[in-house]
Amino acid sequence: MNDELDLVIRARRMVSTRGEVEGSVGVKGGRIVAVEPAASGLSAARVVELADDEVLMPGVVDAHVHVNDPGRTEWEGFASATRAAAAGGVTTIVDMPLNSIPPTCDLSALDLKRRVAFGGPAESQAFVDVGFWGGAIPGNVPELRTLHQAGVSGFKCFLLHSGVDEFPPLDPEQLELAMREIGSFGGLLIVHAEDAHTIEHAPAAGGGTYDRFLRSRPRDAESLAVALVIEVARRTGCRVHILHVSSSDVLEALAAARRDGVAITAETCPHYLTFAAEEIPDGATAYKCCPPIREATNREQLWEGLREGVLDMVVTDHSPSTADLKALDTGDFGVAWGGISSLQLGLSAVWTEARARGFALTDVARWMSQAPARHAGLAGKGQIAVGHDADFAVFAPDDSFVVDVATLHHKNAVTPYHGRTLAGVVRETWLRGEKIDIEAAPQGRLLTRVTREGARP
Structure with missing residues (x-):
């Protein structure tokens, strides 16, 4: 077999399905065909020896990215987003159905997005592999099966205003209609779970103080929305996933639902695991996201949710905008766009906080590569294992850097x-x-959903 290999990578430290080991990886035709001990003698015309301080990790699969292209390409685009992804060890992104125009809520919009990203060899903009989510909005239930058959990873919905008018939320009746349809073909619904009524009756978010913005998106809004999703999932049997969990109050409800047999998973994000509300300066609207960054005690409980397996994965929710929409000049949290840019930084941000709490690189790879790949239906991604794509991040875990937005x-x-x-x-x-x-x-390359339906990350 050695004469047939295109590439061998040898590493003193490698995160494989057997944990962190010393080993060699053999690659043929872009796929992993051998994962062997370092002393196995794998060879090829091209052999790469990693430095002693480098770890061979599976490429990150970021299953929650807003590329915004077409329509709001000045916010982000496939070229810039996938360059940033590649620079951050991300080999696969899955694009959200908003904030592009049109949103990915029917087959024509999906086809348009695919043409923008992969117009042809001369026009392709994607430096990493890209998959797509569809959208579930009022009135598009007849489109869902067609989108599923076209290979989207699943369907995103909101339970309150999304921030853009062209992607309206589902009310409880519409949520159940969508879940019954999606459940009928074994699909997946992913939910921005905040309760509209609770937020409508919360204090207004205007002004430059972060604590006022935090009060405008109370924990109860997440708790009530998650309870609704669990209730409807229990009735319909639809697989569901809770996006960007920020409140630790929902962890017990998620765990209880799972014990009861509800097919539910959940994610959190690097910013919820890194920052704390008490440390955010007044007027620092770069920190604004929805749901919001909460207190330090809440952050530690989210880490425990990962440790206990209640939270399945970590994805960035990269949600960029132009600088003027962040209201950096006024520092007004009430008018600033709610989204955090971190696609290039997710792996390092999570590792920084994870190692401080006793976690290993194997944990990070499970949260950021293996689980998101399975969640998004990308069976050949997310692991250093025979038969998977040869997607790797060469990571120096003991090196460090200071983030400079200019770079x-x-x-x-x-x-x-x-x-x-x-x-x-x-x-x-x-x-x-x-x-x-x-x-x-x-x-x-363009990716479509290929995993066995119904499997949990």
Whole structure:
């Protein structure tokens, strides 16, 4: 077999399905065909030896990214987003159905997005592989099965205003209609779970103080919305997933529902695991996101949710906008766009906080590669294992860097991580056995859902 290999990568430290080990990976035709001990003698015409301080990790699968292209390409675009992804060790992104125009709520919109990202060899913009979520909005139940058959990973919905008028929320009756349809073909509904009524009756968010903004998005809004999703999932049998959990109050409800047999999973994000409400300065609207960053005690409980397996994965919810929409000049949390840019920084941000709490790189790989790949239906992604795509991040976990927005590849230089020291440097990113060069022609491919239906991450 050795004479047939295209590539062998040897590493003193490698995160494989057997844990962190010393080993060699053999690649043929862009796929992993061998994972062997370092002394096995795997060889190829091309052999790469990692440095002693480098770890070979599976490429990150970020299953929650807003590319915004077409329609709001000035916020982000496939070229800038996938460059940033590659620079951060991310080899696969799954694009959300908003905030592009049109949103991905029917087959024509999906086709348009795919053409924008992969117009052809000369027009392709994607430096990493890209999959797509569909949208569930009022009135598009007849479109859902068609989108599912076209290979979307699942369907996103909101239970309150999404922030953009072209992607309206579902009320409880519409939620059940969508879940019955999605459940009928074994699909997945992913939910922005905040209760509209609770937020409508909360204090207004205007002004420059973060604590006022925090009070405008109370914990009860998440708790009530998650309870509704669980109730409807129990009735319909539809698989559901709770997006960007910010409140630890929902963890027990998630755990109880799962014990009762409800097919429910949940994610959280690097910013909820990193920042604390008490530390956010007045007027620092780069930190604004919905649901909001909460208190330090809540942050630690989210880490326990990961430790206990109630939270399945960590994804960035990269939700960029132009700098003017963040209201940086006025510092008004009431009018600033709610979204955090972190696609290039997610792996390092999570590792920085995870290692401080005694977690290992194997945990990070499970949360950020293996579980999101399975969640999004990407069976060949997320693991260093035979038969999987040869997607790798070469990661130096003991190195560090200070975040400078001027060096990031996001289209708009706004992030709350600016000036923060992060542990773990991504030195190379490999896609299907080739090192990504973000100055060369893009080599990313379109992905469609291929996993066995009904499997939990």
